[in-house]
Amino acid sequence: MSGPSRPPARMGLESPAPVFAARNLDAAMAFYDRLGFTVRRYDSGYGYAEREGLRIHLRASPEIEPFSNHSEVYVATAEVDELHEEWRACGLLAVRSGITPALKAEVRRRWEAGEPVGLMSELVEDKPWGIREFSIRDPDNNQLRFGRPSG
Numbered sequence: 001m002s003g004p005s006r007p008p009a010r011m012g013l014e015s016p017a018p019v020f021a022a023r024n025l026d027a028a029m030a031f032y033d034r035l036g037f038t039v040r041r042y043d044s045g046y047g048y049a050e051r052e053g054l055r056i057h058l059r060a061s062p063e064i065e066p067f068s069n070h071s072e073v074y075v076a077t078a079e080v081d082e083l084h085e086e087w088r089a090c091g092l093l094a095v096r097s098g099i100t101p102a103l104k105a106e107v108r109r110r111w112e113a114g115e116p117v118g119l120m121s122e123l124v125e126d127k128p129w130g131i132r133e134f135s136i137r138d139p140d141n142n143q144l145r146f147g148r149p150s151g
Contacts, residue, residue, distance in 0.1 A: 015053055015054075015055075016073070017055040017056065017057055018056055018057065018071065018073040018142075019057040019058075019059055020056055020057065020058055020059070020071055020138070020140065020142040021059055021061035021064045021069060021071065021140055021142070022058045022059065022060055022061060022138075022140050023061065023062050023063075023064055023066070023139075023140055024060075024062070024116070024139075025041075025044075025045065025046075025047055025058060025060040027116045027139055028047070028049075028058045028138060028139065028140060029041070029047050029049065029058065031116065031118055031138050031139055032049035032056065032058075032138070033049075034090050034091070035051070035087060035090055035136075036051055036086070037049040037050055037051040037054075037056070038050050038051065044060070045059065045060040046058065046059055046060065054075055061140075064140060066107065066108070066111065066139070066140055066141045067099075067104055067141055068141075069140055069141040069142065070141070070143075071141075071142045071143065072142070072143040072144075072145065073143070073144055073145070074145045074146075074147065075144055075145065075146050075147075076146075076147065076148060077146050077147070077148060078148055080124055080132055080133060080134065080146055080147055080148050081124050081132075083146055084120075084121075084124045084134045084146075087120060087136065088120075090118075091117065092117065092118045092119060092120040092136060093106065093107070093117055093118070093119050093120070094119075094120060094121075094122040095119050095120065095121055095122060096122050099119070103119070107119070107139075111139065116139035117139060118136055118137055118138050118139055119136065119137040120134065120135070120136045120137075121133075121134035121135050121136075126150040127147075127150070130149060130150055130151070131147040131148070131149060131150060132147055132148055132149070132150040133145055133146060133147030133148075134146060134147075
């Protein structure tokens with residue numbers, strides 16, 4: 001397969017805005033509000049969370065099972081360490097080395113008790129692919145990875 005014979009026309013493409021499923025839209029909006037996002041509802045089944053140039057669409061999806069949801073987005077930020085430090089105070093469960101069965105059980109227990117919680121990498125790390133990053137997972141297991149080139 002060959003590419004176009006001429007350069008593609010400029011179409012004004014902008015930053016992507018992920019659409020994340022949320023079992024409970026109110027809980028999802030409260031989570032993003034706690035992280036410093038401005039949240040607003042469109043209607044009973046849809047809302048938005050925005051911070052600086054990042055806009056996340058939140059779609060009510062009460063049928064999703066939290067650890068079967070694998071949505072993910074990478075967000076470039078020059079201030080990856082500062083952002084991680086800010087969010088350390090937000091009550092997220094720290095993840096050291098992967099999501100273990102015990103951690104899944106704790107997340108489920110908190111959800112069922114009406115205390116949905118997100119997860120966050122315990123540390124910001126320099127990855128082998130040349131990116132310094134950390135990630136968070138919201139209460140519905142939507143993952144956001146934040147990073148910048150390392151070095």
